[in-house]
Amino acid sequence: MSGTDGGSAQDSTTSPQRLPLLDERAGAAISTEKSDWMDAFRDTLLIQCDTAEAREASSLVADRRGAGLVLTGSDAPVAARALRKHGFEKPLLCDAARYKGNGRYPASEPFDNQWILSQRKLDLPVLTDSGYVGEGDVTGLRSILARSRELGEAVIACLPLHRSWLGERAWLTLLEEEIRTSGVAVALVLEHPGDPLGVQKVLRGLLTLLASGSPVLLLRSDVSAVGALCFGALAAAAGTTSGLRHLYPVSNENGRFRPAQVSVLIEHCLSYVGADKVATAVQLTPDQVERWECDCHTCNGRMMDHFATILDRGEKQAAAYSHSLEILINVHERLRFSSLTPNQRRNSWIEQCSVAGFYHLDIGRSVNGNWTIPRFLESWRAVGAEFLEPEGAMQELPRG
Ligand SMILES: [Zn+2]
Numbered sequence: 517m518s519g520t521d522g523g524s525a526q527d528s529t530t531s532p533q534r535l536p537l538l539d540e541r542a543g544a545a546i547s548t549e550k551s552d553w554m555d556a557f558r559d560t561l562l563i564q565c566d567t568a569e570a571r572e573a574s575s576l577v578a579d580r581r582g583a584g585l586v587l588t589g590s591d592a593p594v595a596a597r598a599l600r601k602h603g604f605e606k607p608l609l610c611d612a613a614r615y616k617g618n619g620r621y622p623a624s625e626p627f628d629n630q631w632i633l634s635q636r637k638l639d640l641p642v643l644t645d646s647g648y649v650g651e652g653d654v655t656g657l658r659s660i661l662a663r664s665r666e667l668g669e670a671v672i673a674c675l676p677l678h679r680s681w682l683g684e685r686a687w688l689t690l691l692e693e694e695i696r697t698s699g700v701a702v703a704l705v706l707e708h709p710g711d712p713l714g715v716q717k718v719l720r721g722l723l724t725l726l727a728s729g730s731p732v733l734l735l736r737s738d739v740s741a742v743g744a745l746c747f748g749a750l751a752a753a754a755g756t757t758s759g760l761r762h763l764y765p766v767s768n769e770n771g772r773f774r775p776a777q778v779s780v781l782i783e784h785c786l787s788y789v790g791a792d793k794v795a796t797a798v799q800l801t802p803d804q805v806e807r808w809e810c811d812c813h814t815c816n817g818r819m820m821d822h823f824a825t826i827l828d829r830g831e832k833q834a835a836a837y838s839h840s841l842e843i844l845i846n847v848h849e850r851l852r853f854s855s856l857t858p859n860q861r862r863n864s865w866i867e868q869c870s871v872a873g874f875y876h877l878d879i880g881r882s883v884n885g886n887w888t889i890p891r892f893l894e895s896w897r898a899v900g901a902e903f904l905e906p907e908g909a910m911q912e913l914p915r916g
Pocket residue numbers: 810811812813814815816839
């Protein structure tokens with residue numbers, strides 16, 4: 517396992533129920549006249565990339581509906597300025613990612629004024645450069661929310677959270693109340709050694725927060741970002757690389773090496789899978805042949821095993837990158853710009869996860885079990901159903 521979670525300095529034995537809420541100046545819900553930025557971001561799938569990828573990602577996103585970017589890194593405002601200068605007009609956020617890595621900052625760390633100002637100058641919503649909110653770190657959580665509120669309008673408090681905040685009922689209730697009474701929009705970053713939303717109670721916590729009415733964004737996610745949008749996230753970000761699709765706990769093994777794989781998004785499986793494994797699956801599941809043919813600009817009708825045949829790693833990465841990004845935005849676009857009611861849209865997402873699970877099972881049988889079915893698919897199927905409106909749900913099954 518990956519060691520301890522840093523930044524958990526607060527007394528985690530304190531019962532969350534007994535803690536008083538941050539309720540002074542409560543009810544300061546974000547006023548509607550100040551929420552133009554929210555209208556611009558509403559229901560947007562954000563592609564979260566490193567600043568080095570900013571130009572490439574922006575060109576892939578520029579003419580897509582309901583899409584935007586999160587630039588990640590301390591130089592994100594510089595990259596953002598360059599994009600705006602080149603005419604990129606889509607929703608844009610800057611993520612300082614100071615919550616990440618073995619040298620990450622704790623939640624109590626003051627914001628960097630320069631970071632705040634540089635986003636203001638670009639007329640972007642300010643995403644705070646928060647440190648990590650460890651298990652039970654109520655003081656840190658409140659500190660971020662209070663300082664964010666003091667920054668005024670168009671501010672998003674970045675909340676990089678230990679998984680217990682969403683996964684444990686008492687902490688979730690406290691988190692929900694703290695966010696609500698602060699009146700601040702929040703962007704969640706969920707820490708987990710694997711996929712946080714593969715854990716049903718964490719997904720349940722997320723959907724509970726999304727249903728609370730407070731403006732909530734989700735950062736550093738993956739295909740689940742599309743699901744989060746179906747269930748009420750103001751905006752949600754999917755990372756372009758596995759490192760940007762997760763927040764891993766800190767390692768006490770001197771930075772455990774994670775070999776970077778070139779993964780591609782398989783649309784009918786709703787999952788990122790290594791290019792070589794995809795090639796094997798393509799060979800061994802001829803009954804899915806029409807599913808393996810991809811019409812994106814990169815594949816141009818080819819079978820998806822072509823990625824594995826690209827020898828140059830940079831080339832392979834670039835092809836996987838543009839394919840995956842286009843496919844993910846397609847998945848979002850079809851749900852977002854449909855005639856489905858919100859409840860039908862949720863139903864449709866759950867159904868897609870369920871069907872993807874069946875494809876995985878089929879592939880798993882064909883490759884003699886050497887295949888992992890991502891747990892988030894079952895999470896969405898099981899937990900998502902709890903958040904459907906009961907009336908009419910049976911009649912609203914999607915049309916395939
Ligand atoms: Zn493709």
